[in-house]
Amino acid sequence: MSTMLNNDPYFIDFPGRVSQIQESMANENIDCYLGSRLRTISWVADAFCPWRSYIVIPAQGNPTVFTFVIDAARVADDSWLDEDHVLGYAPLGGMDQITLISDFIKDDLNVKSGRIGIESGMSNYLPEGNITLFEYENFKAALSGCELVNAHYIIDRLSLVKDEGTINRFREASRIVDVGHKAVKEALSNGGWKGMTETEIADIAALAMRRAGSVWEWSFTGGNEIASGYRTGLAGGACTPASTRELRFGEPLMVDIHAMFKLALGDHAHNYLIGSSTDRQLWHANNFIDIVSLTLKTYKAGISPVSLGEQMMDFAEERGFAEYMVPGFEHGIGMLGDEWRIGLNEGPFPFWTNPDHTYQENEVLICAMQYACPDDEIGFRYENPIVIKKDKCEALSKFGLRVEVIE
């Protein structure tokens, strides 16, 4: 069980979060919340739960996490919750997920009727953790006196604007990512790139970041994403798990690395041209740098994804490179498991970002941009966590914005 003093820069008032959830539950006449999404468990329990896990939040009192028994003691050790509030499930009589949790709700919480909040939906993010059909049907049968109601929006609403401790964790994760970028740049320099593969670059960054305090290259996209040559310019591509491809003279290189610090996520991409550059490559590079710079200057409270997108695509059209831009400029981010969708499930397409979402102060998102020209086998990526401020944004990774030509 971890404890943290409130003068710690990374302090988060978890009991306060639970009280906020319980207040929302009361307003919605929800007697008990059965969360299953990774984002919910991270946000409430402050522990990494890689196995299928659940969190039961009662109307009053502390929540209880249920995870695979082989990891329950470790989760309890990491979490602010004590070992009586982190229970293990196992394939034993009375200990399977459905029986253990439904018995806990009925017998320990004495919720035998009423409304139980669950988390249902869909996601483009594989580890989202929405309740499965099997779980739903079996919980419904085991809790036959209760009504299961979708209530994910309670967590989504409360976790949207970040507190200071969370933002500081993101700042530290980004500082660590910058350490990784520095290590990669040093390794590539002075001919170091020769014979190097994308996977080697991914691990050079990983080692440096872990030495600096990262616990995981958290992205499900293969950890650190490295692309070289034509792979940087795959049409519409913004996902490049490192391959064993060797770097080649005159080609672009995209280094998109990820660090995790106290469940906050660092995510920054930096771009290179290896050995030399052509005028055409530099034209692409300048286009990319200019639109990223303009985007970062534009982010502030009060704008929306669609208003920013229109403005940036107008700029790209004027400059003659709109066809190379993936027309999206951000994705959501939060504590581990909270990725991609920004804001609430209130847009025209269920469980996607609402294009008209109005950014508020202290929202954190990833400024994410992909430039790709398949014909020229070149592309660049920018990703950086940003904190939305009243009149600007704070870019958390400080590694210099440029496309570097590595000798």
Next chain:
Amino acid sequence: MSDKVVYLSSQWRDEVAKRLKSELSPEKMKFITTSVAFNYINCPQGKDRYLYFKCEEGSITEVIVDEGDPPKAEFTITGNYDLFAQITQGIIKSHRALMSGKLRLKGNMVKALKLASLADRLNNIMAQVPTIY
């Protein structure tokens, strides 16, 4: 003791308590404080029975056999009388019975794992009591 005692009878309980207290030192019991109730269903006499143990700082302080609801325990294990009888005789391992779902455990599984070997010691001693099942 040469005469056999009837399983879950007061004589059986007294013999189990005597043996547990003499053979399980607090050191062997890792100075634990816990309690466990075994709920026997489908007993020969028709009524459900329970076997309750309480252990304080490694010493067995209570062994109760009775009908009805057991005292509140840290762990509860529920199953058929016949199955428990087979476990006590060493015919079936409790682990297998749990894995097959024939026994139902209630309590903190992580803590239960820590106590599994102690439960085996307890069962081994019970198995030595000459018993009529």
